Amino acid sequence: MVAACGGSDPSASAVAHDPCAPLAIDAASLTDAEQAGVIDALALWRGHGITAMTLADGAAPAAGAASGGGGNDATGAPADAAIALRFEDAAATFHGVYDPDSASVLINRDLTGDADRAQLAIVIAHELGHVFGLVHIDPAVRLSLMNPGNLVTTPTDADQQALADLWGACPSAAAP
Numbered sequence: 001m002v003a004a005c006g007g008s009d010p011s012a013s014a015v016a017h018d019p020c021a022p023l024a025i026d027a028a029s030l031t032d033a034e035q036a037g038v039i040d041a042l043a044l045w046r047g048h049g050i051t052a053m054t055l056a057d058g059a060a061p062a063a064g065a066a067s068g069g070g071g072n073d074a075t076g077a078p079a080d081a082a083i084a085l086r087f088e089d090a091a092a093t094f095h096g097v098y099d100p101d102s103a104s105v106l107i108n109r110d111l112t113g114d115a116d117r118a119q120l121a122i123v124i125a126h127e128l129g130h131v132f133g134l135v136h137i138d139p140a141v142r143l144s145l146m147n148p149g150n151l152v153t154t155p156t157d158a159d160q161q162a163l164a165d166l167w168g169a170c171p172s173a174a175a176p
Contacts, residue, residue, distance in 0.1 A: 001064075006018070006032065007140075016085070016098075016100045016103070016130075016131050016133065017081055017131050017132055017133075018167050019052070019167060020050075020052060020168070020169075020171065021052055021081065022029070022052045022053075022054070023052055023053045023054075023081050023082070023083060024053075024054055024056035024080070024081065024083070025038060025053055025054065025085050026043075026083065026084045027055055027085045027086075029121075031087075031136065032122075033112040033117075033120075034087050034109075035055075036117060036120075037124055037126055038055065038085060039055070039119035040118070040120070040121030041120075041121045041122075041125040042119060043121075044121055044125045044145075045155060046150060048155045048157075049169075049170050050132075050160075050163070050170060051170070052170075056082055080147065081103075081107055082103065083103050083104065083128075083131055084102070084105070085104070085107065085108070085124070086104065086105050086106045087104055087106075087108070087109040088107075088108070088109055088131065089105075089108075089110065090109070090110065091108075092110060095107070095108055095111065095123045095126075095149065096123050096126065096127040097127065098109060098127045098128075098130035098156075105127040105128070105131065107120075107124060118146065118154075119151045121161050122145065122153070122154060123136060123150075123151065125154070125155060126145055126146060126150055129132070129146050129155070129159065132162065132163055132166070132167075133163075133166050133167075133173065134146050134150045134159065134162055135145075142156075142158055143156065144156055144158060144159055145159050146159060
């Protein structure tokens, strides 16, 4: 089953990864613009307490992340899971897709061209939402990072709550 934008069932999702557990984002061989989009997407999720993601290729992590890179979590321990993230040319209507069978995210390379950096980060963060088991949310229900075709809405408190409903609250996201 593809949990994704463009999948056969856009509301379907395979719960693949606990957002509180270490996750290495394998983003090898990215351009500067692509890498900036990934770093910004990680920062969007970190703003909602999802802090265990790192870049596996040694690229600079987003603010507040572990400085070790290389797939280590915030304690420096090796990450036990990884998601491959790559960019390819695609039709303009395609933004991205998460494939749980291959543990990979594919992003449309054209988003690094004319699109602004914020849109790219939102698309990557959206696909990472699928990695965590979030499904599409109809905009008529609520504004969400997980709205299909979304290019403007960053992760919301309701998105964070949806993750907590699936997995429990991350220790860093717990109420004071």
